Amino acid sequence: MAKAALDIARLSRDEQLDLLDELWSSLGRDPGEFPLSDAQRVELDRRLDELEAEGPIGLTWDEVVAQARARSR
Template identity: 40%
Template sequence: MAVTARSLGIDKLDLNERLALVEEIWATICADARRFPLSQSQRIELDRRVADDDEFPDDVVSWDEVRASIRVRLGR
């Protein structure tokens, strides 16, 4: 049987709990990142993004701002 949000009961969590769970899952994926080597094009793109961030460090949006914007768009 496939693992689904419903089979795990995730669909019963409220929005904040689901977002927190996504963050937690993403953290575990990042911890295993060494097991998935990047392609040359992916490495180039990441290097480009790091250089852009270094050049424009204040050109960012916080996670709280992103989350609030999403909630406004979803009407929640």
């Protein structure tokens, strides 16, 4: 059975952002599907050490989505 194509252009901005959020979340469900190179692992460890030392900076995902939605209106 063939899947029906999704016409993204027909979705509202909020629906597009919800779809993007759902797709992004689905990619992270199985980290084993995205193995890291040695260089990537070293960089990730460095960033995690920096985060532990300095604490979080920037925006939460919810804040980013809220700002994106506010701009699209």
